[in-house]
Amino acid sequence: MAASTDTNNRSLLRTARGKLALTAGPSTIWLGLLLLAPLTFMVTVSFMNINEAYNIVWQPSLDNYGQLTGPGLPWESSFWNTAFMESLLLSYVIAIVTTVMCFSLAFPLAYLLARKGGRVFKIVIFLVLLPFFTMYLVRAYSWLLMFGPNGVLNATLLKLGMISEPLAVFNFGVPAIIVGLTHAYFPYMLLSLYASLDGIDFSLVEAARDLGASRPAVLKDVILPLALPGIISGSLFVFVPSLGAFITPRFLGQGKVLMIGQLIEERINSLYAIGYGSAGSMFIVLTIVVAFALAFRYVDVDELGGV
Amino acid sequence: MATNTENTTDVTTVERFFDHRTRERWLRRGLYGIAGLLLVFLWIPLAVMVFLSVAQNASTLFPFEGFTLQHYAATFSDPGLMMALFNSAQVATVAACIATVLGVLASFALARREFPLKSAFRTFGILPMIVPGVVLGIALLIYFRTLLSAIPVVGDLFVPGFLTLVLTHSVYGFPFVLLIVSARLYTFDEQLEEAARDLGASPLETFRDVTLPIIAPAVGAGFLFAWIRSFEDFIRAFFTKGTMDVLTTAMFSMIKYGAAPKMNAISAFIVLVIAILLAVAMNLGNVTQYVAGGPDE
Numbered sequence: 001m002a003a004s005t006d007t008n009n010r011s012l013l014r015t016a017r018g019k020l021a022l023t024a025g026p027s028t029i030w031l032g033l034l035l036l037a038p039l040t041f042m043v044t045v046s047f048m049n050i051n052e053a054y055n056i057v058w059q060p061s062l063d064n065y066g067q068l069t070g071p072g073l074p075w076e077s078s079f080w081n082t083a084f085m086e087s088l089l090l091s092y093v094i095a096i097v098t099t100v101m102c103f104s105l106a107f108p109l110a111y112l113l114a115r116k117g118g119r120v121f122k123i124v125i126f127l128v129l130l131p132f133f134t135m136y137l138v139r140a141y142s143w144l145l146m147f148g149p150n151g152v153l154n155a156t157l158l159k160l161g162m163i164s165e166p167l168a169v170f171n172f173g174v175p176a177i178i179v180g181l182t183h184a185y186f187p188y189m190l191l192s193l194y195a196s197l198d199g200i201d202f203s204l205v206e207a208a209r210d211l212g213a214s215r216p217a218v219l220k221d222v223i224l225p226l227a228l229p230g231i232i233s234g235s236l237f238v239f240v241p242s243l244g245a246f247i248t249p250r251f252l253g254q255g256k257v258l259m260i261g262q263l264i265e266e267r268i269n270s271l272y273a274i275g276y277g278s279a280g281s282m283f284i285v286l287t288i289v290v291a292f293a294l295a296f297r298y299v300d301v302d303e304l305g306g307v
Numbered sequence: 308m309a310t311n312t313e314n315t316t317d318v319t320t321v322e323r324f325f326d327h328r329t330r331e332r333w334l335r336r337g338l339y340g341i342a343g344l345l346l347v348f349l350w351i352p353l354a355v356m357v358f359l360s361v362a363q364n365a366s367t368l369f370p371f372e373g374f375t376l377q378h379y380a381a382t383f384s385d386p387g388l389m390m391a392l393f394n395s396a397q398v399a400t401v402a403a404c405i406a407t408v409l410g411v412l413a414s415f416a417l418a419r420r421e422f423p424l425k426s427a428f429r430t431f432g433i434l435p436m437i438v439p440g441v442v443l444g445i446a447l448l449i450y451f452r453t454l455l456s457a458i459p460v461v462g463d464l465f466v467p468g469f470l471t472l473v474l475t476h477s478v479y480g481f482p483f484v485l486l487i488v489s490a491r492l493y494t495f496d497e498q499l500e501e502a503a504r505d506l507g508a509s510p511l512e513t514f515r516d517v518t519l520p521i522i523a524p525a526v527g528a529g530f531l532f533a534w535i536r537s538f539e540d541f542i543r544a545f546f547t548k549g550t551m552d553v554l555t556t557a558m559f560s561m562i563k564y565g566a567a568p569k570m571n572a573i574s575a576f577i578v579l580v581i582a583i584l585l586a587v588a589m590n591l592g593n594v595t596q597y598v599a600g601g602p603d604e
Contacts, residue, residue, distance in 0.1 A: 016420070024416035024428060027409040027481065034478045035435055035443075038450035042442075045449060056453065105348075108341040124342070126585065131349045133581050135539040137555050138574040141562060142352035145359065145367070145571075152355050155369050183349065215334075244439030246542050251562070261441040268546070274449050281442045288437070 196230025410484025
């Protein structure tokens with residue numbers, strides 16, 4: 001008996017198929033049951049009829065989507081004139097501005113890190129990574145202390161006599177949310193940019209300069225094209241979580257601004273409105289699928305694994 | 308005449324050279340300046356928070372009323388908060404163990420085996436990291452609460468609580484282990500294993516004595532990543548935790564009810580603990596390389 005188990009084990013390890021089943025099998029099953037199945041179920045629920053007690057009636061219907069959008073078709077303005085659609089558009093704007101902010105802040109630092117190595121690099125990376133590893137909730141909370149009419153920013157400026165009454169820009173709202181999200185996702189951009197800039201042969205830059213290219217021309221024609229995979233993967237890793245952000249707009253919007261993640265969360269947690277929640281989530285999922293499909297035209301999936 | 312021309316060119320070259328040097332210097336200063344400002348931007352809110360955690364007046368800088376440690380004392384004697392901290396550590400440990408076992412096995416499949424749909428397998432593997440927390444949280448909540456809980460006999464297991472949260476976080480932590488360990492395996496010299504086998508070691512002995520010691524730092528780093536991800540996650544836990552509280556959800560309700568002093572103290576404490584963990588990890592293994600995916604060792 002014992003001997004036969006032993007041979008079984010051995011043959012499992014010996015054949016190629018056995019090895020594959022042993023290594024790739026468990027995670028495929030696990031992710032299949034706990035990632036693919038739930039997402040598929042959510043897509044299904046979003047296209048089903050949900051009754052007033054929030055139970056699923058197994059009848060295909062577009063009612064859930066009808067709740068989110070206004071009456072009419074996408075090219076009519078009534079279609080966009082609902083709380084959900086307005087919040088969706090606002091979320092896109094916030095996510096795009098955050099991505100642009102992260103890129104313009106991270107690029108100079110990533111460039112510097114790629115050109116310098118050694119001790120300075122290790123210290124700077126530690127200083128960047130530490131806030132990154134710190135709880136996301138803590139970082140959003142730390143900005144909650146900074147903003148607001150009595151927040152640290154306004155209080156300090158008032159104390160210094162630089163302003164006579166609290167500035168609106170340091171109050172809670174869209175600018176505060178953008179600052180909070182930039183702070184939260186900046187390291188993703190930095191690390192992606194660094195990973196691709198670090199692989200660049202900088203003698204190419206010198207060659208271009210020697211051949212008479214101006215600095216902006218070198219940036220545009222040499223550095224940016226070579227850093228493109230990093231720019232694209234960094235942008236995805238900032239844009240996607242910003243779009244579905246929940247804590248940051250909750251803390252830094254203080255109810256004045258509602259992003260799509262907050263709307264969905266509210267309906268699910270207070271009412272368990274699974275139809276509304278899953279249909280709303282589909283907008284995020286669809287945006288991600290489109291964003292990744294666009295990205296894959298320029299970069300390989302392997303290059304996206306940088307973070 | 309000829310000498311004159313020569314002179315002029317000489318002067319311009321020299322001027323250009325100096326001009327170039329000055330510009331280079333200013334450019335470098337500008338870059339360092341931006342980098343410095345960025346670090347200030349990253350650090351200022353955290354520094355303010357740490358400062359407020361030891362200030363008598365915990366809500367804002369002014370009026371400043373002196374230093375105190377009473378907020379820390381109150382935080383660490385709050386039974387609800389300490390229970391939540393304990394729950395978080397438990398969930399993170401179990402979830403990271405599952406993620407590590409599955410992630411290490413899957414890394415071997417990626418690095419060692421050739422099979423159809425390999426790139427799909429890889430994309431599928433990093434998907435939990437890409438799907439936004441709100442979406443993953445809601446999808447799993449509906450799946451557990453509406454679908455699995457309806458199954459007779461075992462359904463009760465899937466009522467949101469400890470188990471569902473562990474399952475959720477095991478999925479969330481998986482990609483981090485996969486990325487780190489597979490990156491290590493790609494650079495692994497397989498001849499070492501062949502040599503061990505030629506010298507008569509069994510596959511399991513080879514794994515234990517040759518493979519494992521070499522990939523151990525990467526496995527450790529993967530576990531640490533998965534652990535931290537679970538520990539710091541709020542949104543996925545918020546949906547699948549049921550009535551149990553973990554640290555992040557307890558902190559979230561504290562902010563809702565405006566208990567800032569304790570929030571400052573527990574947050575500052577977390578920053579400190581993570582700083583120590585990160586410094587240790589960076590000295591043990593090349594964390595930056597794992598994170599930034601830089602050139603392989």
